[in-house]
Amino acid sequence: MLTFEEKIAIIETFPELERKNVSLGRVNFHFEGSIYEKKNVVYHLHQNGNGFVYAEFLSGYDMDSKGMVNIRDFSSEELKTIIRQSIKSLSPNTDAESAIIEDNEEERWINSENHTLILVNEDDMWNVYAGLNLDGTFLSYNEAKQYLEEEGFRKR
Structure with a gap:
């Protein structure tokens, strides 16, 4: 100790x-x-x-x-x-995260290894970003949420 x-x-x-x-x-x-x-x-x-x-x-x-x-x-x-x-x-969003999010609704999701994904509501779609890279696009929030939970992420 x-x-x-x-x-x-x-x-x-x-x-x-x-x-x-x-x-x-x-x-x-x-x-x-x-x-x-x-x-x-x-x-x-x-x-x-x-x-x-x-x-x-x-x-x-x-x-x-x-x-x-x-x-x-x-x-x-x-x-x-x-x-x-x-x-x-x-901590606040990084400059890269802010550029992706702009004025859109967003959530941060984190896993047990402290990796963060950002869920952004853009043009009636829900996009998941890993850094600047688009990881997935979903038609509804529930679909995106289910995907993130299945991948071991939880809402921050």
Whole structure:
């Protein structure tokens, strides 16, 4: 198990995160660039090594009802991975994604390997994009949703 100091050192390598000291010696790390109300990426990291990372939009983690994953027993690599994934899940669309989406209705879908597909409603069709590449076109939202779920994706 990593110590409190080791976890702090790892977390502080993420320049996107801002440290906030809270009560009882605990520390939070905020991601001000979040497109959601949720800004805490690391929550209540304690001197005893206990703490949480926000992972509501991620798959493959045992999380509580608030979307938090306990990182007490995480290795250095596991901690880096979940923080990187959490930041990405809270980040705005890239320029390429914005170019595809334009002013159309869109959803992000994510799988257990943190791959993201974008579902866009364009001209009464539902298109699935992997980056700039068109992955599929569907006549209805339900068809597109079924395809994404069968491929192991869930709505973010």
